[in-house]
Amino acid sequence: MIEDPGLQIDAVIDSAVALHGSRPDSLIAVMQVVNGGLGYLPREALYRISERLKIPSSEVYHVATFYNAFSLTPKGRHSVKVCLGTACHVRGAPRILDEIRRCLEIESGETTPDMEYTLETVNCIGACALGPVVVIDQHYYRAEPGKVDKLFKAFADSGLTVEEVRAKQEIPAEEVVQSRFDSGKVSVTVCGGTGCQAYGCEAIAIGIEEELVRAGVREKVRFVQTGCRGFCEKGPIIVVQPENLFYQQVTLADVDEIVLKSVLGGQAVERLLYRLPGTETTVLHEEDIPFYAHQDRIIFGDNGRISPQIIEDYLVHCNGYEALRKALQMNPDSIIDEITRSGLRGRGGGGFPTGLKWATCRKAHGEPKYVICNADEGDPGAYMDRSLLEGNPHRVLEGMIIGAYAIGANEGYVYVRNEYPLAVKHIGIAINQAREKGFLGRNILNSGFDFDVKIARGGGAFVCGESTALMASLEGRAGEPRAKYIHTVDSGLWGKPSNLNNVETWANVPFIITNGADWYASIGTEGSKGTKIFSLVGKVLNTGLVEVPMGVTLRKLIFDVGGGIPDGKRFKAVQTGGPSGGCLPESLLDLKIDFDELYNAGSMMGSGGLIVMDETSCMVDVARYFLNFLSDESCGKCVPCREGIAAMFNILTDICEGRGTKEHMPLLQELAEATAQGSLCALGGSAANPVLSTLRYFPEEYRAHIEEHKCPAKVCKALITFNILADNCTGCAACVRKCPQKVISGKKKEAHVIDQSGCIKCGVCFDTCRFQAIEVE
């Protein structure tokens, strides 16, 4: 430990510069190292960085204040991050945040006086199926309104070992039939996706491995910790082969039994099998579970078969790098022709034809050319790119190498969200392994083609999903977009032709090369080919990542795959396309999901987030939520986006707080159209969609707020009151203890009352009451 703070700063900066170099484009990477090392960016450090990298301190300051990843003030020992993504929002994230605020007695962005906790909000942490999510340090928790204290207890307990947690139970061992292992086909896979990690799969994986060792079969069983299998609602998930037994919601206590009974004996553990909802019928295999049965998991299915950290797994189980081998025998133009004919369109949001983009970039003048993988998945409610990079990074890499060869690029970048540490780690490992095997580097597979990839970690800015902003960020600057009158395929990164595609787009490429354009074009609809991965989250029974052919209806996705709406509630809307998309009503449930249908309905595909909302979601509140998100995430450069979004947000706040007037709806319409037309980039250009789509499909909800001062979904605090129903109240006083305002009173075992004058409408009493005695009006 170096005591002198100045020396310590120098030491950290030295190590950062040694790692990332002192070119100006290293700025963000260097600042990430320094911020990580010191916990924040002291003023002195920023001045030193400015000197070392020869960047004016005004620009360093801009970058430091632009990205969420950086802090200019010291942080507490533990970071508490409350996710405010859409899926978390509709499942009560604002209430979780309120409770944690009260619990820690600090506001978001502040640190407790004892420097123990720093409370922060994140616009989407990418664990949408679990919503509402709270992340304490690196631990993901599924939070419950009214039970925030549990979170901190769970966090305090997170250091416990397997032995301490494992319940000691005697399970009769099956006789180990040695011949069972001769086939070499016995395997156990533990899902290691972010969702399952939140449920403690790490400890379970350790437990399984220990049991295998104890049973003396570790060497004979293929034990794999895979990437995300998609059914995040039911994690942790374990699959045992060759019987293909699918176990869900496994706990540490189940580990011994799984190994003894299933791995050694090939028998199923009944209670861990999936049960069809409302029945006692169990399902043995993944493919028979309705959630999976309706899917077509071309891109995503491999996640469950391999360890993302072992290239041999990819080579053996996924036909890995065979598409690259084939592509390198082809003429670049015929590769582009194949991609064009396949009809593949960009999965990042816009749906631009991939083949056309590649062809334009190939023809563009200028050297060198770049290919970029956009893994800055910022759409709240979407996390498929995370799961692909975490679960099968080689597939993405293989797509990129093929693309680079076709376009004529020798350098590539993966721009990945810093909020996804596992994705950063896995793509890093994959790049190193691919280099060792000769899939990257000079003279790839003796083809004479050179290509290599670098990783750039994002700084935490949604706007960097916009290609020109992403490229500015890669150059080490604040992520401000520029007008795309000149396309990035002609003049992108450092003014050179640059081809940027999204993670999922790249992952599609090897399949098209292997199976041909005709095969690919046979899947999907007229205008949208192939399959699409959706993140099905919010108020839906089976949350998770699903892959279906383009053209499947919303109804099929939400009700057949998703299992419908939980708790007997009624479907109200589905939000697609993130903040650029819109909310679609029940009447459009039979809409076939593809790029054009969604666009024509006033929404868009976006990156594939589908956030389901029920009768308890207020559509005005949802519109307000998105505008708040966008006003935080807008770069702030151009007037219509910066001020137009703020103006729309303020109007929506007025409506939600009971100050709405009849002029507000036409005014919103006018502003929304102007913001869409006048903004510099696509963020502002589509920022109005949440407003326009809710105005279009749910005008009656706006009118109820404005004319009757009522929130039909009972969400908007200013328009609701909490009352105690005397008939149901047992006088247990549970609510009295929890009420932060201490405004509930009453005699023991007699009906209580709420003093409305002091009620802050936090809803804690509602969440606490076990007798349905709290009514919301």
Added chain:
Amino acid sequence: MKETKNIIFTLDGREAEARPDETVLSVAKRLGVDIPALCHHQAVTSYGACRLCVVEVKKGKRTRIVTACIYIPADGDVVETGNERVNKLRRIILELLLARCPEVDLIRSLAGQYGVDASSRFRVSGSAGAGERCIICGLCVRVCAEVMGQHAIGYANRGGKRMIATPFETQTEDCIGCGACVFVCPTNALHLEDIGGKRVMKELYTSMPMMKCTGCGREFATEKQIEKVRHCLPAAHDKIAMCPSCRRAAFRDAAGQALI
């Protein structure tokens, strides 16, 4: 291959010719067509932030809105600089700016020209209404970096919290007090005052000593400005610490002496 021949397009119904790489705004200025613009200045690169210079471009069947300060026309483009769609958009932009900076005369008069009510219907970001004069057009940032080479001013934060700032919102070593930012600011959001031997620019947290003319003793520039000139023009050493009139007089005298 760089395009070398001029571009022929239509500007408000008449044929116009643009040099390669020339923007619509530049052509319009040359032809006397008025397009309002707040974040544009000929001394610095175009930025496309205020969006007031929006115009409509028709390319074949496709019509879209672009900003004249950065859009470079192509052959056959049909540009309309003041049709109803464009004016409607400008009205909203002006109304948003008016909500942010209700006291800025330039915005009030532009708003008046476009028929926008003096009281905006909107509430926007920032400290709107409370004497806010900055529209974050970024001209000060660009003039400081591109013309003066000082990079003293930049931006801070993003979205609704974005603002013009010196690093850490304190006085910066990089500022030489030249006042180019004050000169270029379209909304008088920046001020410069020479008082008590110091140049004070309060919005930039800056106060620095003035230089006294070695001839007449008048304070005529900041010490840092003179330092910068000395650095850039080492040859001009002896008379550089004089105010312009004393310097002229000194040169005149020297010339007279030489004649004699």
